[in-house]
Amino acid sequence: MFQGHGDDGYLHQQTLAADFSTNVWHGGAPAGLKEYLFRQWDNVQRYPEVLAESLTQKIASFYGFKSENILVTNGSTESIYLVAQAFKNGKTTITIPAFAEYEDACKLFGHQLCLLNWDELEKGISGDTGLLFICNPNNPTGAVFKALEALIHQHPGVLFIVDEAFIEFTVSITSVLTLIEKYNNLIVLRSMTKAYAIPGLRLGYIAASTALINRLRSFKLPWAVNAMAIAAGHFIFDHIQTIQIPVQQLLADREEFTKKLESSALKIYPSHTHFFLARTNQHTAALLKQFLLKEFNILIRDAGNFRGLTEKHIRIATLSQNKNQLLINALAEWKTI
Incomplete structure (x- = not known):
């Protein structure tokens, strides 16, 4: 779309x-970020890191993960298309209403789609679902699903793609990102553009088990995250405790x-x-x-x-x-x- x-x-x-x-x-963006990025301008004269390795390590360290658990992306949209490509031709359920890119990406890579109304989640999901996309909190409704871990636990054969692009904008739920070490059927998509007001830079990351990250990384284009976006990511995580909305x-x-x-x-x-x-x-x-x-x-x-x-x-x-x-x-x- x-x-x-x-x-x-x-x-x-x-x-x-x-x-x-x-x-x-x-x-708007965090105080000091604009000036910091101006000082990084010379970096655009060189190619950026192939896989944003330094930022990957910083994010992983912040959460206490290994760098093999994080993949930095050109915004959440790249994350969505990477997942769809890595699991192409799969059987996939999308909770709706939903961000259109889930469906567009899955159609591009030949997924067999099933649409599940958000209100039906409480009743459970089909056990033969291969992938389940859920945005939590949901875009566009602002709804939250509080029993997500229970659902992940009940369906070890389903791969849950949890988009937490708006997790900073709610107090009703907490992130499931820390659960990636507990569940091998969980991929968490995070955005760094919404809460820090830098959508023009395109920056996000994926958190998952080492095996899942390795699979996703094998489809990722080199230099997809530009030098200024990487610099912005470093600034954000260096100041993350003081720049929350x-x-x-x-x-x-x-x-x-x-x-x-x-x-x-x-x-x-x-x-x-x-x-x-x-x-x-x-x-x-x-x-x-x-x-x-x-x-x-x-x-x-x-x-x-x-x-x-x-x-x-x-x-x-x-x-x-x-x-x-x-x-x-x-x-x-x-x-x-």
């Missing part, structure tokens, strides 16, 4: 007043934001993250997106292309209180159309 993601403001020739379509932390405040802001939106022409769905789903009660999400762009320079995420959602669904991320108010005011106008 080359079109249809959030943060597609570059497609619109206007200056945005507020971008609610992206679920990247609105507070204020998640409690962000979730409190979301709570206040959604309460105010309830009086608008939207149905608001519960979420465990700073982003959430909504449904317009009139017209379609596409028309609402067009209206907000044209009249208010506000961008939202038309979520109609997510499996399991409709043409009336949108995804909204919580921004600053001032920008949140812009959307509240604009939706008051939408109600009158």
Whole structure:
């Protein structure tokens, strides 16, 4: 899917007043990162590390793993396509609604697909599933699945691909990343672009058993992670204790934001993250997106292309209180159309 993601403001020739379509932390990159990267500029005159080895070791050391348990990637999207390629032609289940790249990657590599509604997870999964993709917390709903370890334990023959791109944006669950030493049927995908607001650099990593990482690494292209992204990764892990997002405040802001939106022409769905789903009660999400762009320079995420959602669904991320108010005011106008 080359079109249809959030943060597609570059497609619109206007200056945005507020971008609610992206679920990247609105507070921006960590203080000092920009200056640090400028000092690394000379590194772009040389090829980067073939497999981002130095950053791999730093991440592994942080978690107490071996470097053989980590694979640094060009964002979570590369991670998804690596998994799909490494297990091509497999039988795969995707929990929906879901990030479209799971399905796109699996189709590219000949997977036999089964789609499982998120709400059905509580009832269990089929034992003959080869791979299971689950985003936890889920994108686009912000839902969380708390019994994930029990499910992994009950199905040793199923390979669980757990995308934790938004784990920093919730307090409702903890990461399963530390479980890779306990379970050989677990691959954890992590993003470094959402919570640290560097999506343009493309940076993430995979954590799994040595055998699984070796299999994934055999399909990885050399130099896929550029020198500046590697440098950013080093900065983040060198300062990781002091640059975490204020998640409690962000979730409190979301709570206040959604309460105010309830009086608008939207149905608001519960979420465990700073982003959430909504449904317009009139017209379609596409028309609402067009209206907000044209009249208010506000961008939202038309979520109609997510499996399991409709043409009336949108995804909204919580921004600053001032920008949140812009959307509240604009939706008051939408109600009158």
